[in-house]
Amino acid sequence: MTEKELMEGLNEIDDELVEEARTYGNAGQKKTSEPQTLRQRHRYGFAAWIPGMAACAAVAFMGTVIYEQHGQIEELSLQMQSRQLETSETTLGMASAKSIGRFQSADGYEAVYALLEKRAEMEKQSNRVGLFSGKSTTYDLVMEEAATEEAAPGAGSDAAVSLETDQSSGASGFSKTNLMTEQVDESDIVKTDGSYIYMVQSGSIKITDIREGKPGESVTVTPQGFEAADAIMELYVDGSDLLIIASHYEADHPTISNREFKEDVAYRNSKEATVCYVYDITNPMEPVYVNQMTQDGSYKTSRKVDDEIYLFTDQYLEYPGYDKKTALDEEHIAEWIPSINGKVIASDCIYLPEEGYQGLLVSSFSVDRPDRIDDAKYIVNDWCEVYVSQKHIYLYSTDYTGSYTVTNITDFSFSGGRITANTSGSVKGEITDRFAIHEKDGYLRILTTDYSGSSEVNTLFVLDRNLKQVGRLDEIARGERIYAARYVGDLVYFVTYRNTDPLFAVDLSDPTQPKMLGELKVTGFSEYLHMWDENHILGIGYETTEDSQTVGLKLTMFDCTDPANLKVTHSKVLKGKEYSSAFYNYKEFLADPHKNIIGFASLDYDQSEDTTYDMFTYDPSEGFQKVWSQELMEGDTSSYRGLYSGDHFYIVGNGTIWDKEIKLN
Amino acid sequence: MSDEQIMELFFARDAQALKFTSEQYGTSLERLASRFVSREDAEECVNDTLLAAWNAIPPERPDYFCAWLMKVCRNFALGKIEWYQAKKRSADHVTFDEELAQCIPDQKASGELESRELGRILSAFLMEQSKEKRILFLRRYWYGDSIAEVAEGMGMTVSNVKTILFRMRVSLKEYLGKEEIYL
Numbered sequence: 001m002t003e004k005e006l007m008e009g010l011n012e013i014d015d016e017l018v019e020e021a022r023t024y025g026n027a028g029q030k031k032t033s034e035p036q037t038l039r040q041r042h043r044y045g046f047a048a049w050i051p052g053m054a055a056c057a058a059v060a061f062m063g064t065v066i067y068e069q070h071g072q073i074e075e076l077s078l079q080m081q082s083r084q085l086e087t088s089e090t091t092l093g094m095a096s097a098k099s100i101g102r103f104q105s106a107d108g109y110e111a112v113y114a115l116l117e118k119r120a121e122m123e124k125q126s127n128r129v130g131l132f133s134g135k136s137t138t139y140d141l142v143m144e145e146a147a148t149e150e151a152a153p154g155a156g157s158d159a160a161v162s163l164e165t166d167q168s169s170g171a172s173g174f175s176k177t178n179l180m181t182e183q184v185d186e187s188d189i190v191k192t193d194g195s196y197i198y199m200v201q202s203g204s205i206k207i208t209d210i211r212e213g214k215p216g217e218s219v220t221v222t223p224q225g226f227e228a229a230d231a232i233m234e235l236y237v238d239g240s241d242l243l244i245i246a247s248h249y250e251a252d253h254p255t256i257s258n259r260e261f262k263e264d265v266a267y268r269n270s271k272e273a274t275v276c277y278v279y280d281i282t283n284p285m286e287p288v289y290v291n292q293m294t295q296d297g298s299y300k301t302s303r304k305v306d307d308e309i310y311l312f313t314d315q316y317l318e319y320p321g322y323d324k325k326t327a328l329d330e331e332h333i334a335e336w337i338p339s340i341n342g343k344v345i346a347s348d349c350i351y352l353p354e355e356g357y358q359g360l361l362v363s364s365f366s367v368d369r370p371d372r373i374d375d376a377k378y379i380v381n382d383w384c385e386v387y388v389s390q391k392h393i394y395l396y397s398t399d400y401t402g403s404y405t406v407t408n409i410t411d412f413s414f415s416g417g418r419i420t421a422n423t424s425g426s427v428k429g430e431i432t433d434r435f436a437i438h439e440k441d442g443y444l445r446i447l448t449t450d451y452s453g454s455s456e457v458n459t460l461f462v463l464d465r466n467l468k469q470v471g472r473l474d475e476i477a478r479g480e481r482i483y484a485a486r487y488v489g490d491l492v493y494f495v496t497y498r499n500t501d502p503l504f505a506v507d508l509s510d511p512t513q514p515k516m517l518g519e520l521k522v523t524g525f526s527e528y529l530h531m532w533d534e535n536h537i538l539g540i541g542y543e544t545t546e547d548s549q550t551v552g553l554k555l556t557m558f559d560c561t562d563p564a565n566l567k568v569t570h571s572k573v574l575k576g577k578e579y580s581s582a583f584y585n586y587k588e589f590l591a592d593p594h595k596n597i598i599g600f601a602s603l604d605y606d607q608s609e610d611t612t613y614d615m616f617t618y619d620p621s622e623g624f625q626k627v628w629s630q631e632l633m634e635g636d637t638s639s640y641r642g643l644y645s646g647d648h649f650y651i652v653g654n655g656t657i658w659d660k661e662i663k664l665n
Numbered sequence: 666m667s668d669e670q671i672m673e674l675f676f677a678r679d680a681q682a683l684k685f686t687s688e689q690y691g692t693s694l695e696r697l698a699s700r701f702v703s704r705e706d707a708e709e710c711v712n713d714t715l716l717a718a719w720n721a722i723p724p725e726r727p728d729y730f731c732a733w734l735m736k737v738c739r740n741f742a743l744g745k746i747e748w749y750q751a752k753k754r755s756a757d758h759v760t761f762d763e764e765l766a767q768c769i770p771d772q773k774a775s776g777e778l779e780s781r782e783l784g785r786i787l788s789a790f791l792m793e794q795s796k797e798k799r800i801l802f803l804r805r806y807w808y809g810d811s812i813a814e815v816a817e818g819m820g821m822t823v824s825n826v827k828t829i830l831f832r833m834r835v836s837l838k839e840y841l842g843k844e845e846i847y848l
Contacts, residue, residue: 001769001841004743005783010807011739012784017791018732021803022693094695094704366703374704416811417704418696 093349101424103351174645185304187234190641293370351379374417389439404452425467438487473514486529497525505563520566527583570623581638590642599642668730675722700809701742710741
């Protein structure tokens with residue numbers, strides 16, 4: 001007997017048994033039928049068309065006797081077939097909710113066109129040059145704002161790494177990328193599977209054999225069709241699959257350059273896309289190209305849950321420059337509707353606000369089959385950050401246009417590749433730390449800082465599945481802003497700063513009544529928090545003087561055995577060290593309590609030769625001990641990663657691997 | 666709309682039967698199919714299932730309409746699986762392959778037992794189990810739910826579910842052995 005035969009045999013069991021398990025449901029006492037609101041016309045789309053068409057489709061496919069019996073539906077059959085072909089052959093995405101808060105799924109591409117036409121008209125009236133044509137445009141303003149956000153300390157990218165995550169691989173004995181959410185993998189520029197190191201290296205991937213405990217043989221992989229303007233962003237290693245994520249840029253995109261231009265409205269003539277290449281690395285020294293996918297937009301981030309990749313790209317909508325009839329023609333639709341692998345996103349998978357053009361495109365596919373897209377959604381959501389929990393995708397963006405700052409949040413859920421739009425909501429203030437947002441047990445907990453009053457003030461919000469507020473804690477650390485946050489079970493620890501570093505602990509066990517437990521003030525402030533063990537939090541940040549001048553980087557171990565009575569057990573100041581890009585990208589940290597290793601790159605602005613990657617261990621009685629300091633060749637600390645396999649440690653970046661054997665207790 | 670009412674529409678050759686079937690069960694069918702195959706293939710399975718229903722009813726009148734649809738859909742999905750050619754199937758789609766293989770007394774022989782006969786034996790095995798175990802087994806190996814989903818649905822821990830499934834697999838292997846299914 002084979003698995004296939006057993007599966008087929010299972011399919012022949014009594015209907016009664018199947019029904020029993022079905023009605024018992026996936027959640028024990030679930031429903032026996034489905035919501036009536038579901039309408040997935042572009043998938044099993046019979047229901048979406050006029051009733052007669054459904055039968056026609058059956059007729060058209062099978063050519064059975066039904067055809068003759070229902071002659072009156074013959075004509076409709078052709079229509080149905082045509083529409084089916086159009087939708088299944090040319091579009092992607094599975095419809096979910098029609099309305100998610102302030103967003104509505106597009107009622108056909110006409111609705112998308114109307115949004116863009118409205119914006120183009122506004123552009124003309126304000127006599128602007130255009131959306132994408134260069135100086136003094138709205139687009140530029142938006143991008144400048146985005147750049148400012150990136151540069152500002154804590155603007156959505158700084159600080160702590162999840163306390164829940166475990167960077168070590170336990171029994172397998174090699175390090176993994178420092179993750180935001182447990183079991184939700186993230187791509188990075190360097191990965192190891194314990195036997196090989198995979199490193200992004202200027203337009204290629206360098207694979208190095210480390211099975212002997214030191215760098216051995218290596219090969220270089222350059223993706224097929226890779227062009228000079230393309231760049232490799234990050235990669236995943238998943239068993240025998242290597243997934244390479246690259247950006248692709250076409251300066252003079254043919255379909256765009258052919259279009260007719262309207263007066264006073266300018267257009268891009270370039271196109272950005274993100275390309276994922278898959279290589280079979282059953283033998284890593286001989287990678288074999290498998291297939292690839294191309295998604296419109298510049299690469300933003302990605303996640304891997306089990307074998308499923310969720311790829312996020314920033315893609316703004318552009319006024320097509322054609323009249324409506326021409327723009328909606330099949331020949332031109334892909335020029336202005338976001339597409340993946342040559343298929344445009346189905347209109348009911350495009351979510352539109354009342355106005356806007358900056359959007360986020362997300363797709364899902366199996367890591368070894370990027371050519372087959374499982375689902376896709378596109379939302380015109382302004383420039384946003386992405387937080388991915390184990391089951392949900394939250395997009396959040398800051399709205400500065402009102403009398404006070406607001407964080408807008410949009411919730412999607414995902415499972416096995418299916419992406420479902422749920423709802424949207426907002427809270428006052430802005431999220432200043434990537435780890436200040438966290439979901440647990442259906443509650444979304446958010447720490448924000450509000451700058452709109454006479455002085456900054458922080459608030460902790462607890463939202464339910466509908467993104468409705470169920471609890472909040474106000475007036476936290478007035479005059480200071482949140483630098484780092486860490487949620488651990490029913491607790492959240494966070495750091496604010498003015499001239500001392502208060503570490504707060506808040507109890508969230510009752511979502512409706514968050515309760516402040518304790519507060520600890522020390523000099524300096526932490527930019528990054530990592531749960532070291534159940535009773536200790538590692539903080540990495542700056543030491544400062546009483547007048548707030550930084551004197552160096554600092555490692556601090558906080559004792560949180562009693563959250564109401566927080567203590568510092570040890571700290572170590574790295575004098576002269578002024579900066580680490582790891583504060584703004586948690587994946588640059590190596591922080592592995594099981595291996596007892598802490599590593600990151602840092603530099604001294606005044607002494608370029610003092611750019612090093614340092615590794616430390618922590619001893620409960622002696623504190624932090626430096627075990628390795630490697631001088632780096634370039635001042636850009638973001639290019640380097642620390643990793644280990646067994647007792648062999650590696651510092652990897654810019655094509656170079658340094659190795660060292662370190663026996664740790 | 667009840668199953669009986671939908672059935673009447675099928676018998677009246679009213680195409681609204683497909684509309685209501687899709688509305689009522691489309692998502693469940695798609696979800697089931699997508700456990701085994703890609704989304705694109707899953708949608709085809711659902712369309713094929715609706716088509717099969719249109720062609721089979723009448724004369725057929727299933728006692729359990731949804732279960733009948735599920736079976737048809739699952740069959741289409743299994744038909745799309747490249748059982749022997751696939752380098753690696755998605756863990757989300759058929760993660761339970763390896764688990765199921767543990768139930769097979771002899772994996773070398775094949776093709777000597779009718780699916781229907783095997784279905785009868787499996788039904789008998791399941792009827793000997795408690796209702797909870799039976800549902801748990803079918804949610805995992807028939808509906809393709811993940812262990813975590815089964816645990817959540819049954820109000821059990823993941824560990825408990827794994828343990829029960831492991832014991833059931835061992836038990837099924839013995840059962841098939843006793844039935845002399847050394848195929």
